Amino acid sequence: MNTARDLNPDQLRSLLHFYADSGVEWLLEEEAIDRIAEFEAMRAARGVVPQREAAPAPQAPARQAPTRQEQPRPAAPAPLTNVAIPDGQAVAEAELAAGSARSLDELRTAMEAFNGCNLKTSARCLVFAEGKAKPAVMVIGAMPNAEDDRDGQPFSGRQGAMLDRMLGGIGLARADLLITNVVPWRPPGNRPPSQREADICRPFIERQIALAEPNHLLVLGNFAARFLFRSNDTIHQLRGEWREITISGRNIPAFATLHPQDLATAPISKRLAWQDLLAFRAGLSG
Template sequence: MISARDMTPAELAALLHFHAEAGVEWLTEDDPIDRVAAFAEERAARNVRAPAAAALAQPEGGQPSASRTRPTTAPPPKPVSASALPAIPDEHAITEARFAAESARSLAELKTAVEAFGGCNLKTSARSTIFAAGDTASRIMVIGPMPSADDDREGLAFSGRAGLLLDRMLAAIGLKREAILITTVIPWRPPGDRPPSAPEAAICRPFIERQIELAEPKVVLLFGNFTARFFFGETGTIHALRGQWREIGGGGHRVPAIATLHPQELLTAPASKALAWRDLQAFAARLADA
């Protein structure tokens, strides 16, 4: 593997650009540092020192001295503490998540448990923990997939442009964001907005199912391909799974739910808004009956 110290400034700039596209959005230092310029200066200084060092290594006879050419032994790397290592998704982590979720007797207790949980890799790279927010008394629940970059930055589900579109969609059927309960399946944003892995989703499942159980909604509106697959247990696309009423939930609370396209999908494919509107009308009709 090529070390960063052996790269040119142009190669370093390309690497930083790649990290930015992959979702790395903040620095590890308190103040910004121009690493490209620093590496360029260091590389130039090494090029100047190298000939002088080689000349000093040559004795008067022209042959390098064994004592001077003997390679130096690098100090052993410092051990990494267990707390600094990322969590590894496995059956033990799933069991811990299930125990933490079942131990919560209210949404407030569950939120504390989710924020304290350290068994999922996604938490190590996320800035915020997204949890259900809104009015629990409404017994109306909206669930999205995983947090976006805007959600992670704001600490709230459905932020940014997608959130503004969601607000307009809800208003079209007489609902307001603050008057319902909104959450996401996955509490932490995956790096680069990639889909969660199967183990990551399994670890997060007890938390979202417990949110549904404690909130006791009478109807649930699901947004997005991942969310529909997660709850329906199928592999079809959102176009195949939308507009159908199914029962979801865990424990002792099963609730009717309908899936539709995510606001972000509607921003990239506005022609699909007609399909989403049909789903919203079906959701509103079910609310009226309930």
């Protein structure tokens, strides 16, 4: 077997490059070395004495039984079972806070003061509805993304620009609409909100709809459509058809289509979204 001493500099350089390209990070010695014995020899040379095991301490004499009877210790509490979802107390507090608001401004103030949803602790700010207070059309997405959380506005950044183009294609302008999300705080890492978090946020989005009194709803994406239609179907099963949702005793026509994020992820879906928007526009005129 050839050793490194048998190679000339060019051959050795080529071999080292080959090892590096193969992912080799450590080179072994040509002969085995007992590293443990080497370490012990180094310790002995420095005068380090191996620590011996300490002798067991003498046991204390057994304590005599008390003259009076001791009270038995209380049994350890049983382990907690899973807490029911949603948290009824947090939902009740959200319903109280939302129901007390008599305007969108009051609702924003109530939501800023609400601490019952853990999403608030990780989000930078509350992303509240923006636009016309009493619109003919209310647009509802799922939750803020990082750009929305940074700017404090729903559908800002690239997704907002795409939404503006989608709406502009059917003659709708952002200034004439009210745009919001089901969940007003950005979940960490843009993860989907849990069922508990969604149920805590439900009173707030339903109160927004009740106070805005829109004539029609445009629902964007899988999460928002499932939430508002109370369905387990996917967005591809829910999109493209008019439905009604009941908010505060009022039936509101609602139409679901794909979210701008869906179109950015799968541009081929733009054709489906365009069909939906044309049908939505036709429904507004009907």
